[in-house]
Every structure is written in C-alpha cells, then in structure tokens.
Amino acid sequence: MTDTLSNDDINVWxxxxxxxxxxxxxxxxxxxxxxxGVIFPPTYADIGYNIDTLSDGTRVATIDSVGAQANRIEPIFRQPPYADLVPQIDIVYGNEKTLSIMDAGHRLGDALIRCVEADKATGFDLRKAAQDAFQALLDRNDATEIAKLAPTSLVFGAWDSRDTQAKLPRIVQSVIRAWDVSDLHRSAQYNPPIDYAALDVFSDAEKEKQEGNPKSPLAQRGFVHVPAGKSHGGIVARGPINRDVTVNLVALRRLGGDTAEKLRRYVLGLSLVAAAAPLDPFLRQGCLLVPDTRSPAEWTLVARTGERRPIGLSEEIAYSHAKSAASDFGVGESRSLSFSKARAREDAKKSDKKAKTAAA
Structure with a gap:
C-alpha cells in the first residue's frame, strides 16, 4: 500500500x-x-553513441546522462510557480543579453561567477560572496550562504574547481538508459538544385574534381553532389527505456549551518520538486519520449536496512512542502548583475600564468 505523505513525514527525512x-x-x-520506435541517443567524441555491452551480451545505451538531465531539470526553477522558491540571479552581458546562473554549466562554481562586477548601488560582489560561501562550507560545513545565493547548486551539485576546490555532491541524480538495444545506420545524398558548372560558375573539370568529396570547397558551399556515407541512424530498444531518479537523503542530512534544520528542509523541498516535476519529453532531434502508461512510475523510500517502501510522492505534494520550507528558511535575494570584461581578462591571465608555470 502506498502511504499518503504529510509535511511532517517529509521533514523526518x-x-x-x-x-x-x-x-x-x-x-x-x-x-x-x-x-x-527508433530513437537517437547523444553522440560523444571518439565513441559515437555510448553503448555498453554487459557480460551476458546485453547492450545498454545512455539516452540522457546525469549531467544532461540536471541541465534539463534545473530551468524549471526559472518558471512559475517554482521561480519563487529560489533567488533569481541574472547576469547582463554583451548587447543587453541576460543569462541566469542556473544556465551556467558549473552553477556557483562556474567561471562566469568570477567575471561579474560588484553592484555599484549595493556593493554586493557575487564573486566574493560565492568564494566566501564555498569557504564556509569547507571550514564549518555551513551551506547556508550557498543556499541563499544558488540553492540549485546544492540540489544538482557543483565544484569550485578553479578556486576553493569545494565540492557539492548531487542530491538529485537522474539518468535515462535503454536496454537490449540495436544500433542502426543511415546514409544520405545531397543534390544541388541546378547544375552550376553548366552555368559557367565553375568548370566541368573543377566540378568533377570536387564532386563527391564532402571536404572540398564547392561541396562545403553546396554547389556539387555530396554523398553522406554510413553514419549513426539511431537505435531500437527491445528492452525497457527507464528513467532512474535518486534523491540522496544521506548527502542532504550532511548539510550544516546555524539554521541547519530549516536549511535541510528547504533543500529537500527543492530536491523533491526537481525529482517529481514532469520530464521535458524532447531530449533532442529524433528522441521524443513520454511516460509508458502501461507501467506507472513508482516512488520508493529506501531504509538503511534495505527495506523498500512505496511512497505516494506527487508534484503537488513536493511543491507544497517546498513552498512551506522556503518560507521558513527565507529565500535569498534576487539580483540583476553585470558581466565584467576586466574581471574576465584578469581571471584568464591567472589561468595563462598557471599554464606557463606548469610547463616550465
């Protein structure tokens, strides 16, 4: 039997x-x-599709990696109603373009954070605030300031690899794999709409020389016939396609601070929202996946003893808890800050200096 969850039940976790x-x-x-149906996994440098063969011969394909899933889920916190649960920090750059730090690949540990100028009106310096927040985590296991600045860095993980070296493990981890797969191939042929050589754009000899070579200048500009040889054509899964989501409650409970109880409940609320929100079905061209209605999704609570108990967690329950916990903890201040070319150049020179020292 599936339990009905209350806020008190969730707080215990x-x-x-x-x-x-x-x-x-x-x-x-x-x-x-x-x-x-044929679906297209991501391709990776040197290996193409990431397909592993198990000892029994079963072939397993990665359809969406842990990092890719995190990057798909995190943007829900920029949209209502979830936007009110976290501070919105936007960075203005270039010709008045704006980027949320939730779009920065390394989150609070991203290089972009070090390249933001201090707010002239308030004196707030995101670079220093992030560094101090990471240092507080290292020195006192206090994640409070990280939660005030960029709480999704606690949910999806971050690594301040170019500065304090502080690491935040992922509390929410999601991955999609397809089982018992066969990969397909495809070929194509590009045919120009007219014969440019016949119109004296170039000679028949030049056409004959460059036609069929995809690297030739005329082929690259689309003036001659170009065959596309055997390339990735997707996969067919004879076994299941599963999305596996884990909320690491042990990592959550290791977060400390002066208001550790409220902090942990707040981060748990965000984690539950991230885990329970509906999947964006469009992963990439040729990979549009939806829940299989023949096999309803199942949430399971796993005890230290290994006992597994079904849990009735829904998007509505997760949001209700997150909203209450955010009110108790106090959501950090939203800000609009400006990119600093001077700080970016300064930071780039540091990297250049380190590279030269290492090579000496």
Whole structure:
C-alpha cells in the first residue's frame, strides 16, 4: 500500500540522522512512435553513441546522462510557480543579453561567477560572496550562504574547481538508459538544385574534381553532389527505456549551518520538486519520449536496512512542502548583475600564468 505523505513525514527525512537513505523513482518511457520506435541517443567524441555491452551480451545505451538531465531539470526553477522558491540571479552581458546562473554549466562554481562586477548601488560582489560561501562550507560545513545565493547548486551539485576546490555532491541524480538495444545506420545524398558548372560558375573539370568529396570547397558551399556515407541512424530498444531518479537523503542530512534544520528542509523541498516535476519529453532531434502508461512510475523510500517502501510522492505534494520550507528558511535575494570584461581578462591571465608555470 502506498502511504499518503504529510509535511511532517517529509521533514523526518531531512531531520532524522538514522532516517531513510534515499528516495528512488523508476519511470518507464516509450518513444512517441510507440514501442520499438527508433530513437537517437547523444553522440560523444571518439565513441559515437555510448553503448555498453554487459557480460551476458546485453547492450545498454545512455539516452540522457546525469549531467544532461540536471541541465534539463534545473530551468524549471526559472518558471512559475517554482521561480519563487529560489533567488533569481541574472547576469547582463554583451548587447543587453541576460543569462541566469542556473544556465551556467558549473552553477556557483562556474567561471562566469568570477567575471561579474560588484553592484555599484549595493556593493554586493557575487564573486566574493560565492568564494566566501564555498569557504564556509569547507571550514564549518555551513551551506547556508550557498543556499541563499544558488540553492540549485546544492540540489544538482557543483565544484569550485578553479578556486576553493569545494565540492557539492548531487542530491538529485537522474539518468535515462535503454536496454537490449540495436544500433542502426543511415546514409544520405545531397543534390544541388541546378547544375552550376553548366552555368559557367565553375568548370566541368573543377566540378568533377570536387564532386563527391564532402571536404572540398564547392561541396562545403553546396554547389556539387555530396554523398553522406554510413553514419549513426539511431537505435531500437527491445528492452525497457527507464528513467532512474535518486534523491540522496544521506548527502542532504550532511548539510550544516546555524539554521541547519530549516536549511535541510528547504533543500529537500527543492530536491523533491526537481525529482517529481514532469520530464521535458524532447531530449533532442529524433528522441521524443513520454511516460509508458502501461507501467506507472513508482516512488520508493529506501531504509538503511534495505527495506523498500512505496511512497505516494506527487508534484503537488513536493511543491507544497517546498513552498512551506522556503518560507521558513527565507529565500535569498534576487539580483540583476553585470558581466565584467576586466574581471574576465584578469581571471584568464591567472589561468595563462598557471599554464606557463606548469610547463616550465
């Protein structure tokens, strides 16, 4: 039987040092074309599709990696109603373009954070504030200031690899894999709409020389016939396509600070929202996945003993808890700050200096 959750039930997960170790979601997905439809995984340098072969011969394909899933989920905190749960820090750059720090790949540890100028009106310096927040985590295990600046860095993880070296483990981890897969290939042929050589744009000899070579100048500009040889054509999954989400409650309970209880409940609320929010089904061209209605998603609470208990967690329950916890903790201040070319150049010179020292 699935339990009905209250705020008090959820708070225990954040408060009890001997409480459960994780929440796990297993969600079956299916291509919009139906079972057996061709889907396109991501391609990686040197290997193409990331397909592993297990000892029994089963081939498993990564459809969306942990990092990719985090980058897809995090933007929900820029949209209502979830935007009110976290501070919105936007960085203005270039020709009045704006970027949220939730779009920065390394979050609070991203190089961009070091390249923001101090606010002239308030004196607030994001670079210093981030450095101080990471240092507080290292010195006192106090994550309060990180939660005030960029709480999604606690949810999805961050590494201040170019400065304090502070590391934040992911509390929410999500990945999509397809099982028992076969990969396909495809070929193509580009045909120009007219014969440019016949119109004396170039000679027949030049056409004959460059036609069929995709690296030739005329081929690259689309003036001659170009065949595209055998390339990735997607995969077919004979086994399930599963999305596995884990909320690490042990890592959550290790967060400390002067208001540790409120902090942990707040971060848990954000983590539950991130985990329970509906998946954006459009992963990439040729990969549009939806929940498999024949196999409903299941949330499981995993105890230290290994006991597994089904939990009735929904998007509505997660948001209700997160809203209450955010009110108790106090959401950090939203800000609009400006990119500093001078600070970026200064930081780049530091990197150049380190490289020269290492090479000496």
């Amino acid at each position: 954040a408060d009890d040092p001997n409480g459960p170790v994780a929440l796990c979601l297993k969600q079956a997905l299916v291509p919009v074309e139906g079972e057996g």
